[in-house]
Every structure is written in structure tokens, then in C-alpha cells.
Amino acid sequence: MIEFRSVSKQFPDGTLAVDDFSLVMPSRKTTVLVGSSGSGKTTILRMINRMVDPTGGAVLIDDEDISGLEPVALRRRIGYVMQNGGLLPHFKVVDNIATVPVLTGVPRGAAREQALTLMDTVGLDRSLADRYPSQLSGGQQQRVGVARGLAANPNILLMDEPFGAVDPIVRAELQQETIRLQRELDKTVVFVTHDIDEAFLLGDQVVILEKGGRIAQVGSPTEILADPASEFVADFIGADRGKRALSIRRTERGAILVDSEGRAAGVLVDGGPTA
Amino acid sequence: MNLFTEAIDWIFSAERFQGYNPLGLRLGEHLWFTFLSLLLAAAIAIPLGYLIGHTGKGRNLAVGISGAARALPSFGLIVLLVLIVGVTRAPAAAVISFVLLAIPSILAGAYSGLEAIDRRVIDSARAMGMTEWQILWKVEIPLGLPLLIGGLRSGALQIVATATLAAYIGLGGLGIYIFEGLPLRDYPQMLGSAILIAALALLLDALFAILQQFVVPRGVTAGRVRDDRATSTRRRAVAGTPAE
Ligand SMILES: Nc1ncnc2c1ncn2[C@@H]1O[C@H](COP(=O)(O)OP(=O)(O)OP(=O)(O)O)[C@@H](O)[C@H]1O
Ligand SMILES: [Mg+2]
Numbered sequence: 417m418i419e420f421r422s423v424s425k426q427f428p429d430g431t432l433a434v435d436d437f438s439l440v441m442p443s444r445k446t447t448v449l450v451g452s453s454g455s456g457k458t459t460i461l462r463m464i465n466r467m468v469d470p471t472g473g474a475v476l477i478d479d480e481d482i483s484g485l486e487p488v489a490l491r492r493r494i495g496y497v498m499q500n501g502g503l504l505p506h507f508k509v510v511d512n513i514a515t516v517p518v519l520t521g522v523p524r525g526a527a528r529e530q531a532l533t534l535m536d537t538v539g540l541d542r543s544l545a546d547r548y549p550s551q552l553s554g555g556q557q558q559r560v561g562v563a564r565g566l567a568a569n570p571n572i573l574l575m576d577e578p579f580g581a582v583d584p585i586v587r588a589e590l591q592q593e594t595i596r597l598q599r600e601l602d603k604t605v606v607f608v609t610h611d612i613d614e615a616f617l618l619g620d621q622v623v624i625l626e627k628g629g630r631i632a633q634v635g636s637p638t639e640i641l642a643d644p645a646s647e648f649v650a651d652f653i654g655a656d657r658g659k660r661a662l663s664i665r666r667t668e669r670g671a672i673l674v675d676s677e678g679r680a681a682g683v684l685v686d687g688g689p690t691a
Numbered sequence: 692m693n694l695f696t697e698a699i700d701w702i703f704s705a706e707r708f709q710g711y712n713p714l715g716l717r718l719g720e721h722l723w724f725t726f727l728s729l730l731l732a733a734a735i736a737i738p739l740g741y742l743i744g745h746t747g748k749g750r751n752l753a754v755g756i757s758g759a760a761r762a763l764p765s766f767g768l769i770v771l772l773v774l775i776v777g778v779t780r781a782p783a784a785a786v787i788s789f790v791l792l793a794i795p796s797i798l799a800g801a802y803s804g805l806e807a808i809d810r811r812v813i814d815s816a817r818a819m820g821m822t823e824w825q826i827l828w829k830v831e832i833p834l835g836l837p838l839l840i841g842g843l844r845s846g847a848l849q850i851v852a853t854a855t856l857a858a859y860i861g862l863g864g865l866g867i868y869i870f871e872g873l874p875l876r877d878y879p880q881m882l883g884s885a886i887l888i889a890a891l892a893l894l895l896d897a898l899f900a901i902l903q904q905f906v907v908p909r910g911v912t913a914g915r916v917r918d919d920r921a922t923s924t925r926r927r928a929v930a931g932t933p934a935e
Pocket of ligand 2: 457458459576
């Protein structure tokens with residue numbers, strides 16, 4: 417469990433990026449931070465692995481205040497996946513994935529063996545193991561990034577707009593893989609995005625942020641969709657327009673659902689998923 | 692016979708390899724001054740450049756000092772240093788001035804090599820849990836090596852050229868033929884030794900150029916390099932002029 421207690425961050429230049437942010441991110445669940453650019457998502461995320469230190473309040477992991485922990489050791493037990501992978505350009509794919517285990521003293525051979533297994537896990541062909549990042553597609557690089565984040569078998573995985581730079585089709589694929597991985601691996605995932613659809617798709621808990629890291633609403637996707645807490649949230653999730661504002665239209669063939677522009681969006685069925 | 696062929700004849704005449712002024716000895720002196728000074732300059736400039744490049748602090752100061760040092764007239768510097776440290780310690784004075792002249796290029800090569808690295812790469816290395824030393828050794832130094840070698844290359848060329856002046860304060864080197872030829876108006880000898888010095892500089896330059904190609908990390912050259920930053924780093928690295 418990750419807990420933020422009245423956390424603030426003011427950068428040396430005076431920018432108050434996060435102002436009195438409090439939140440509990442439950443273990444083994446995916447918490448998605450979503451908000452427009454500059455709302456403080458990255459800053460909040462990076463306070464979990466001490467890449468940024470708060471100027472006020474406390475961050476706790478499993479009830480332990482992390483300000484007392486050694487940053488290097490802390491980072492090695494938290495996976496971090498960033499946009500564009502941030503892969504080391506002079507390391508082969510397999511060595512990129514094995515970086516953290518090698519740092520923590522796992523023999524290189526064993527670390528590579530494990531890296532190959534991780535390539536299977538994230539859906540990368542093993543034949544790519546000896547390539548360099550520049551010889552991979554954007555989507556493949558992103559998978560390497562995810563595999564690297566998982567390599568030390570961390571309990572916590574931080575993902576900062578990991579799929580922001582790939583095309584929509586690959587992104588949809590990677591999102592599905594993430595859902596599958598989360599089912600299999602059961603990590604505490606903190607995921608940052610500015611795409612509300614992605615947030616609803618991946619999040620058990622979705623946090624909608626306004627400027628300064630102020631929480632506009634926290635809840636499950638269902639709760640937020642069913643009952644937006646404010647005008648801002650309703651507007652942000654597009655509840656009153658586009659493909660989310662569905663209405664029933666009766667036709668002679670049966671009832672269909674149409675979006676706000678009158679385009680057919682689906683059909684009405686009995687039952688449906690129970691979850 | 693024209694001057695140029697006379698100069699060539701001078702280079703290849705039998706006298707070059709005997710007598711009190713054999714070519715081998717002078718060449719040895721010249722190279723010795725060059726490598727000693729380059730080594731000392733590197734020992735000072737590389738750690739300093741890495742410190743600046745890694746921390747991002749002190750860059751403006753370094754640029755200022757480098758710029759000023761580059762404007763120093765080498766001849767004046769040598770004479771001044773000889774006067775300061777004393778004629779008996781002329782070799783030290785010469786080496787100090789060569790070192791001072793080579794430091795700016797090496798310093799610039801060291802820190803610009805680190806600066807040219809994509810910030811996200813370093814950020815993710817740190818976020819993975821690398822210590823600052825590990826970031827330096829495993830990420831910054833390998834990726835910054837081509838530009839560092841570029842800096843060493845210009846530093847070495849500067850020293851090779853300037854080491855010619857060592858003869859003026861009686862320290863030998865290939866410059867001795869020029870200074871001896873001057874009062875005698877022995878133009879073939881002066882031109883011949885100038886050609887030798889130029890050839891030495893070109894040879895050294897070529898060696899460094901090869902080395903520079905050699906140290907470009909595999910992943911940066913491999914395959915289709917689409918990252919603009921990587922390609923421009925490489926191009927600059929090959930051109931051998933570290934950015935300031
Ligand atoms: N190192 C820094 N120094 C000064 N200000 C910063 C720094 N990092 C971030 N900020 C500022 O803090 C605010 C929040 O930044 P942050 O990167 O957390 O936003 P974000 O929600 O991740 O945005 P994006 O969606 O664009 O990534 C912004 O106003 C930003 O300019
Ligand atoms: Mg961000």
C-alpha cells in the first residue's frame with residue numbers, strides 16, 4: 417500500500433507542482449492518475465521512488481515513511497517504466513532488461529536467462545534479445561521498458577505515460593497486455609496518463625487531477641462515470657458528449673445505443689458482464 | 692632544383708640519421724613532449740570535465756576559461772613560463788604550457804560528451820537504481836567517449852604543433868631544424884622539417900580519427916538509428932569538434 421499524507425512539492429524555482437495531496441493506493445490494484453498536462457502527475461509518481469522528494473507531508477510504503485530509506489535501494493525494488501522507454505542505447509535488449517538484477521548482484525548469466533523469460537512474459541520474440549534499442553519499433557521498445565521494470569520482481573510498478581508515443585493500434589495492444597500482466601503478476605501499479613479512456617480501461621482506482629495535484633475525484637471507473645463529482649470532472653470525462661453520452665433509440669429491429677452525434681455505438685443486451 | 696624537392700632531399704639525405712642532430716632523436720623528443728603533455732592535460736581535464744558534465748555545474752565557468760585559454764599565444768606563454776620557473780627548469784615550463792594549451796579542448800570534449808546524452812536515458816538509469824558512479828561508468832562515459840576522443844584529438848594536434856617551439860628554449864624536438872636553419876637561411880632544411888611536423892600531425896590526426904570511429908558504442912551505430920540525437924552526436928563525434 418502506498419500512502420500520500422498531505423504531500424506538497426514546491427520546486428526551487430517556486431512552482432507549486434503538488435499542493436496538499438493525500439491518497440491511498442491499495443496494494444495489488446492499479447491506480448491511474450489522470451489529468452491534463454502540468455497537473456502534477458509525474459511529480460506525484462516520482463515521489464514514490466524518491467526521484468523527487470516532497471517539500472511537505474510524507475509518502476509511506478506499507479506504513480513505512482520512505483524519506484528515511486536510501487533512494488538507490490528503494491528504486492531498485494520499484495519498477496519504473498517511462499515514456500519512450502528511456503532504454504540504454506548502448507545495451508542490447510537482453511542487457512537492458514537485466515540491468516537492475518545485475519546491479520543487485522545477480523550473476524550475469526542468470527540475469528540474462530531471466531531476462532529472456534521476461535521477454536516471453538511481455539510478448540517479445542527472443543530473437544530480438546541481441547538487438548539494440550535503436551533497432552526496435554516504438555512498440556517493441558515499450559515492451560522492453562515494461563520487461564525492464566519487472567526484472568527485479570518489484571511489488572510496485574510505476575508507469576509514466578508508457579504508451580504515449582505509440583500509434584493507437586499498438587497502444588490498444590499494449591493496454592490489453594498490461595491488463596493481462598496485471599492479472600498474472602498482481603503488482604501494485606501506479607499508472608500516469610492524460611487519456612481518460614486509458615484510465616478507465618486500466619484503473620481499479622482512477623484519480624482525476626486538477627492543476628497542483630488537487631484531486632477532482634477518486635473512485636472506480638463506474639463510480640466516476642455514474643456520478644461525476646463536479647462540472648470539471650463531467651467535462652473531463654466527456655460524460656455529456658461524444659461516445660460516452662449514449663442514449664437508446666428504438667428501431668423496428670430492436671433497441672440500439674447511439675452516441676451524442678446519433679451514430680450507432682452498440683446494442684442493448686440483457687445480462688452482460690457481472691463484474 | 693626548386694625548394695620543395697630540395698626540402699624532400701633534405702629529409703631523406705643520409706645526414707638525417709647521423710651526427711649530433713639525428714632525426715630519430717628529434718622525432719622521439721617531439722613525441723615524448725606531445726604524449727607527456729597530453730597525458731597530464733588529460734589527467735586534469737577529463738575528471739574536471741566529467742564533474743562538470745555529470746553535475747551540470749560550473750559549465751559557464753569552464754566555457755569562459757576554455758575560451759580565454761584558447762586565445763593565449765602559445766609562444767608568449769612558453770617564454771613567460773620559462774622566465775617564471777627559471778631557465779634551468781625549461782622542460783617543465785614547456786610541458787606546463789603545452790598542458791595549458793591542450794586542456795580547453797579536452798575539457799570541452801569531456802563535458803560536452805556527457806551533455807550530449809539524452810537526459811531521459813540518464814534519468815531512467817537513475818530511476819532504476821544506479822548510483823551516481825554507476826551512471827557515470829556505465830552510461831555517461833561510454834556514450835560520451837566519441838566526443839572525448841574528439842577533444843583529445845584536437846588537444847594532441849595543438850601540442851604537436853606547439854612542441855615545435857620547444858627548440859627555441861633548447862629542448863630539441865623537430866622544431867630544432869627550423870630554429871637552426873633560420874640564421875643560416877637554410878630554406879630547404881626549414882621547409883623539410885615543417886613538412887615532417889605537418890606529416891606527424893596528419894598521422895596523429897588519422898590515428899585519432901580511427902580511434903574515434905572505434906569507440907562509438909555499438910547500439911549508437913547499429914541498424915537504423917532513428918533517434919536524431921544519436922545521429923547528430925555521432926556526426927559531431929566523427930567531425931571531431933566537440934560542441935561547447
Ligand atoms: N524540475 C522542475 N522544476 C520546476 N518545475 C517543475 C519541475 N518539474 C515539473 N515542474 C512543474 O511542475 C508542474 C507539474 O509537472 P508534472 O511534470 O508533474 O506534470 P504532469 O502532470 O506530469 O504533466 P504532463 O502530462 O505534461 O507530463 C508543471 O507546472 C511543471 O512545469
Ligand atoms: Mg508527466
